[in-house]
Amino acid sequence: MTSPHCQQFEELLDDYRRGGLDTLQRKAVEAHLAACVDCAQALSDAEGIARLLQDSADVPMPGREYFATLTRRVVGAAEGADPVRLTSGVRVIAPPVASNPVGTASQPKERSSSAWWLQIAAAFAFGVVLTTIATQTFIPDSSQFVGVSMTRSKPMPERRTDFAEGREIAAAVDKELKKESDTKLRDLAAVPAAPRAPERAVAAAKAEMAQNRPQQPASEPAPSGGMKAAEFKADRNRSAATAVGGAILADEVEARVPATRREESYFADSAKAVPSVTRQLAVTEPADKQVPVASASAVAPSDSAVTADSDRVSGMAVEQAGTAGVSKLKQTATVSSKMAERQSLGRPVAAPSAARAQTLDEISTVNSFDSASGRLKAGKDANGTSVGLVFNEKEDLGYAAAANKPGKSAASEVYFRGEEARFRGQYEGAVALFQKAAELAPGSEVAARANLRIAEICDEKLKDPVRARDAYEACLTANLKVHFDEATLTAIRARFEAIQTDLANR
Amino acid sequence: MRFEGIHRELLEACRGGNFDAFEELCVAVQRDLYGFIYSVMRNHDDTDEVLQETLLRIHKHLPQLEDLDKFPGWAMRIAVNQCNSHHTHNNAKALYSLDTEIEVQNEDVVGTGRAPESPRDAMARTETKEHINIAISQLPPKQRAAIVMFEVEERSIREIAEILECSEGVVKFNIHEARKKLRKSLGPLLRGETGGAVRT
Secondary structure, eight states: OOSHHHHHHHHHHHHHHTTOSOHHHHHHHHHHHHHOHHHHHHHHHHHHHHHHHHHTTOOOOBOHHHHHHHHHHHHHHHTTOOOEEOTTOOEEOOOOOOSSOOOOOSSOOSSOOTTHHHHHHHHHHHHHHHHHHHHHHHOOOHHHHHHHHHHTOOOOHHHHHHHHHHHHHHHHHHHHHHTSOHHHHHHHHTOTTOOHHHHHHHHHHHHHHHHHSOOOOTTSOOOOHHHHHHHHHHHHHHHHOOOBTTBOOHHHHHHHOGGGHHHHHHHHHHTTTSTHHHHHHTTSOGGGGGOOSTTGGGGOOTTHHHHHHHHHHHHHHHHHHHHTOSHHHHHHHHHHHHHHHHHHTTOOOOOTTTOEEOSGGGOOEEEEEETTTTEEEEEEOTTSOEEEEOOOTTTTHHHHHHHTSOSHHHHHHHHHHHHHHHHTTOHHHHHHHHHHHHHHSTTSHHHHHHHHHHHHIIIIISOOHHHHHHHHHHHTSHHHHTTSOHHHHHHHHHHHHHHHHHHHHO | OOOTTOOHHHHHHHHTTOHHHHHHHHHHHHHHHHHHHHHHHOSHHHHHHHHHHHHHHHHHHGGGOSOGGGHHHHHHHHHHHHHHHSOOOSOHHHHHHHHTTSOBOOGGGGTTTSOOOOHHHHHHHHHHHHHHHHHHHTSOHHHHHHHIIIIISOOOHHHHHHHHTSOHHHHHHHHHHHHHHHHHHTHHHHTTOOOOOOOO
16 A cells, blocks of 8 residues: 555545445445555455454443442432442542533533642641651650661662662673683682682772772872782771681671671661672682681782782772772672682582573573573573573473473463474373473463363364363363353363263263 | 433433432443443453543533533543543553453353354453453554444444544544554454464
């Protein structure tokens, strides 16, 4: 329908469908339709849409009781009664209706505009009065007030800002970490005194903070070299926490940085939202596990030219944390400690994007599937580390991993794999998959549909009336039948009874 | 919209503040209005809410209706306006399940009066209907009202233009746009493909 000629006919198509054209016009339209594929398609689509709309236009008309109630309530509301509720729970807004309203507009605005500003002003004045009374009456003396505010301190807007910034830093660092390959990370694990990945994380934090903090005085010498790096490392350890067996307790950090207690409590509260934040601080720098604070200088890394700067930055970061807030350090520490924690526990280190699960045992959580193929795309291992999955045709990891994770989502995916099998004509396999789907989410809609599929396949394809009967019967159980509409249930009952009768006659 | 049982005296009595007459008017119009509003809103809860508002506005503004002969179109206009202004951010999908709680009076609607059909056919029909309902509920209100009035109620363009208080050209445009979107969203159904697989 591109040419102007077609546009002329387009306007006539609706009248043509409804028989509203005279003979001459009708013949002209028919001649055009015979020659123009686009217009013929447009007419076909219009007819199809009309048919679908009309077919779906059956209105499930409520019963008399509903309309009786509705009438009662509406009339009651019109008579000026209070707002009422209908049986469905929908609140009737009953505007104050004058018994004999006057006016000429066809439908004036509903909202009464009379003195609305007076209502707002009155509400404001009332609020001011209440606030004044509360201030004079209920606020205790200043010492009590401070005590209360310390113990019940809430996150302040600027803290949240810091936190958001920290998250951005962490995300940036995490992104960088992902670039590391498994091999490099394993190599890194073999070098306990020079953890490159955490340093890189801190370096990223440095770059971020350098933009936000004022320039340091030029007279302050920039530490460099192995000894200075070690000093800073020791200083960092002293200022942040004491290393006891490599584990730094978050509480100890709090105790040694009293100025940041409120930030700590904020982060403790926020740990639910970002669970790694506070907990990760507790295992920061486990690479220092074997390094007592006093002998920090003794383990100055050989490649100090590289690490010195990182340590200096790390020290600066902690310094800042002690004075201005620990949020950024925490965020960077979160990232670095993820790697370090895994090293300390002897677990394989794997960057999320690089990891690929090769066996089912490595998958404990299914994260996402490729909806097109119905196969697993990503999951998590037992340690909570994200892993991708290389789909293996033979082992069918996608399905099997889903099967390891009971739940509606997995059941749904298995259900679709059953559909795939059914479309391929692999009916026994499809039945097995549908049974698995039903087992994964018992009582769910997926289970209901899966059972119906089983019944249908056994009934029509496999000619197995016993299994078909059982599946139909399962559909009629209390927890599954709620997922079918009345018409479907009626049909299921009819088929179930027919099979039952047939089996009895045998 | 037939609005059977409505006569001038009844409307005059309503205008005079007679609540018995208004009750009678409600009884006379509520089923037709419910049917139309449901066709647009596609779920009971929204229909219920819009219908209440429509009836209350009919009562409130009836005294301002100068020509009582135009009551059907005027009432329809109120209903359409209420449909348009009703916030439908709660998508229809979440509300369909509530429909099953309604006492169903017309049994033919659910198919029990028809020839027996297989469970699969019954479910496919339900799914198709839900698919169409969702597609319609995703249309902008004016396009939705226009296409429903044109295709389901088989009103003329002029009639729809009067109800929607706009030009015939605007009505045609809305119908055209609605068709375009429905063609896109209902493509498989239009091509005769049944939606077998349903994602949960």
